[in-house]
Ligand SMILES: O=P(O)(O)OP(=O)(O)OP(=O)(O)OC[C@H]1O[C@@H](n2cnc3c(O)ncnc32)[C@H](O)[C@@H]1O
């Protein structure tokens with residue numbers, strides 16, 4: 001069973017390889033067709049969903065996956081949010097969201113000026129490519145949870161829903 005993940009970001013690709021460890025995994029960059037920095041749950045989920053739909057159309061894949069990072073407002077705070085979408089050959093789609101944590105005010109201010117979280121995180125942490133490594137979630141949780149681990153959780157939530165859906169159909 002071939003699986004296509006619609007991104008070459010290593011945190012996303014490694015997470016898919018870990019969860020679908022006995023399957024062939026291809027990584028292809030596809031556009032999210034939302035802004036580079038999604039600013040709501042709706043937009044982040046839409047980005048994940050758009051990527052999954054394009055990924056499944058690319059080759060003769062059984063499953064297309066989209067994982068998207070964003071931020072959302074809740075109760076006057078800006079939270080990190082992440083969404084996943086998985087679509088199979090029959091067009092059945094499963095979604096799941098990941099852990100969310102509040103972001104510090106200096107990050108929120110940068111986002112309000114139109115900057116991308118990935119760039120803000122590199123400045124904040126004085127590191128390069130935080131988005132491809134521990135992610136904002138790693139930086140703000142003392143690395144107890146990293147970006148790949150958060151995506152692993154989202155992928156398990158979708159894989160499990162997919163398994164139950166077909167188990168109950170037979
Ligand atoms: O190549 P793609 O798959 O696009 O990988 P990406 O790192 O750009 O990831 P997203 O498009 O899913 O995320 C949208 C924006 O939010 C940033 N972002 C999201 N979550 C992040 C995190 O945990 N750490 C750092 N940046 C993050 C990311 O760098 C982008 O600017």
Ligand SMILES: [Mg+2]
Nearest residue numbers: 032036037069
């Ligand atoms: Mg991106």
